[in-house]
Amino acid sequence: MRIIDLRSDTVTQPTPAMRRAMADAEVGDDVFGEDPTVGRLEEIAAECTGKEAALFVVSGTMANLVSSLTHCGRGDEMILGDQSHIFFYEQGGTAALGGIHPRIIPNQPDGKLNLEDIEAAIRSDNIHFPVTRVIALENTHNRCNGSPLDAEYMRSVGQIARKQGLKIHLDGARIFNAAVALETDVRELTRDADSVSFCLSKGLAAPAGSLVCGSKEFIARARRNRKVVGGGMRQAGVLAAAGILAMTEMAERLSQDHFHARKLAEGLANIKGISADPEKVKTNIVFFEITRGNLTAQTLSGQLNSEGVRMLPLDPFRLRAVTHYHITSDDIEYVMKIFAGILK
Ligand SMILES: Cc1ncc(COP(=O)(O)O)c(C=O)c1O
Numbered sequence: 001m002r003i004i005d006l007r008s009d010t011v012t013q014p015t016p017a018m019r020r021a022m023a024d025a026e027v028g029d030d031v032f033g034e035d036p037t038v039g040r041l042e043e044i045a046a047e048c049t050g051k052e053a054a055l056f057v058v059s060g061t062m063a064n065l066v067s068s069l070t071h072c073g074r075g076d077e078m079i080l081g082d083q084s085h086i087f088f089y090e091q092g093g094t095a096a097l098g099g100i101h102p103r104i105i106p107n108q109p110d111g112k113l114n115l116e117d118i119e120a121a122i123r124s125d126n127i128h129f130p131v132t133r134v135i136a137l138e139n140t141h142n143r144c145n146g147s148p149l150d151a152e153y154m155r156s157v158g159q160i161a162r163k164q165g166l167k168i169h170l171d172g173a174r175i176f177n178a179a180v181a182l183e184t185d186v187r188e189l190t191r192d193a194d195s196v197s198f199c200l201s202k203g204l205a206a207p208a209g210s211l212v213c214g215s216k217e218f219i220a221r222a223r224r225n226r227k228v229v230g231g232g233m234r235q236a237g238v239l240a241a242a243g244i245l246a247m248t249e250m251a252e253r254l255s256q257d258h259f260h261a262r263k264l265a266e267g268l269a270n271i272k273g274i275s276a277d278p279e280k281v282k283t284n285i286v287f288f289e290i291t292r293g294n295l296t297a298q299t300l301s302g303q304l305n306s307e308g309v310r311m312l313p314l315d316p317f318r319l320r321a322v323t324h325y326h327i328t329s330d331d332i333e334y335v336m337k338i339f340a341g342i343l344k
Contacts, residue, residue, distance in 0.1 A: 001308045004331045006264075008312070009174075009257070009284060009324035012205040017249070018242035022207075027237035030056070031227070037237030041244050045211040048247060049175075049196045050187035053219035055212045055226060056240060060173045061090050062231050063197030063210040064136075065097065067169050069225040070218060071134040071195065074099030078169075079121050080136040081107035083143040085171055097229070101130045109280070111141025111149055115156055122164050135161055138171040139189060140178045143314075146261075146285025146322075148178035151188040158192025167194040173210070176251040177203055177283040181258055194218065203254050203284060204246035205325045209239050250325070257284040260323040260332050267336040273343045284323045287314075292343070300342070307338045 005011045014022070028034030038056050045054035057063045064086050072078060078094060080087050082104045086094060094100040105117040113135075123129040135157060139149040154170075161168050170193035172178070172186075179186045190196045195214040200206035212222050226232060233239075261284045268276035273292035280287075290300060297313030304311055311321045323332075 003308045004335055005310045006321040007310045009202040009322045012325045014207045014242050018245050021241040021245055022238045025237040025241035027235035029234050030236045031232040035237045038240040041240035044247055046213055048186055049190045049213040051213040052216045055219050055222050057210050057226055057231050060199045060210045063212045064171055065093050066222050066225045067195045067197055067212050068094040068100055069098045070222045071167050072100045075130055076133040077101040077103050077130040078134050078136055079103045081113050083107040084138050085142055086136055107144055111144035111147040112153055118160055134167045134169050136169045140174045140283050145280045145287055146283040148181045148282055150182055154192040170196045172196050172198040177254050180254045181283045200243040200246040203324055204250040206242040206246035209243050257323040260327055261286050263332050271339055271343055286321045290317045303342050309335050309338050
């Protein structure tokens with residue numbers, strides 16, 4: 001059966017060039033700082049995000065955890081969005097493992113946190129309150145239609161943070177998608193963040209790995225925190241080799257994924273029983289809702305799956321589809337035919 005997997009861009013498989021680079025990678029023990037390929041990947045990541053240094057970690061979740069542990073001590077507070085990946089999908093790890101208190105404020109539909117909400121959430125100096133340390137933002141915003149946050153917004157949050165002596169952590173799991181969608185340089189979007197995490201294993205198609213980027217001093221402390229959560233890898237150059245190609249060769253093509261996502265949303269918007277807004281689709285993530293009363297997201301995803309089309313039911317009547325490296329225009333047309341058949 002023809003399988004079209006739109007559950008996530010994490011399903012991407014390494015390219016043939018990545019597999020060759022992995023086989024040929026020069027490696028060493030990275031906990032001793034002796035893996036030259038990891039060193040090169042970290043240099044490229046630091047350069048690309050405009051930071052002094054970078055640290056290779058296992059996953060986006062570990063990148064966010066290590067960054068949070070590096071910014072905050074136990075009992076310190078992190079301001080973050082109620083739809084953020086850190087809050088929604090990381091098992092509350094920052095609280096469970098780091099004792100970091102989450103201060104949740106609403107994400108707007110475009111993934112932003114209102115500046116007034118951020119300012120209102122910052123604690124004053126009072127013996128009853130935790131100490132606010134960091135504001136966490138997400139770009140692109142996964143649960144908010146994959147929306148990119150622009151440089152101007154980042155600058156506004158940066159001004160608040162600097163005025164109040166706070167740090168900014170940017171969960172930039174899909175920061176390359178944001179830069180491509182906004183036709184800007186990644187550095188424009190990361191300038192105001194003190195730490196940035198991004199993933200190699202999503203739209204960029206590497207098999208595993210994320211990076212944390214920041215000042216030399218921050219990354220030295222983050223390196224210790226990576227070790228304490230068990231993230232010190234040894235001959236990790238085999239993974240870093242694929243990561244280098246992910247960063248240097250796979251970013252530009254993301255515009256194709258965005259084009260396909262838009263096409264998918266336009267097709268879905270024309271189907272009776274589905275509500276989709278193509279205007280909201282700026283990158284590779286499409287959310288849509290079922291408006292036909294007797295059908296749930298779970299049932300629809302089961303029906304699609306039995307026809308080889310995979311999508312994630314994320315809420316009772318809402319599904320998510322994510323375009324990526326292996327999805328073609330022809331696949332999108334095929335998916336629309338399957339939808340038309342199921343919802344006829
Ligand atoms: C915005 C965001 N942050 C972090 C992560 C976590 O990445 P990982 O699955 O590599 O832990 C994801 C994963 O989808 C994500 O979408």
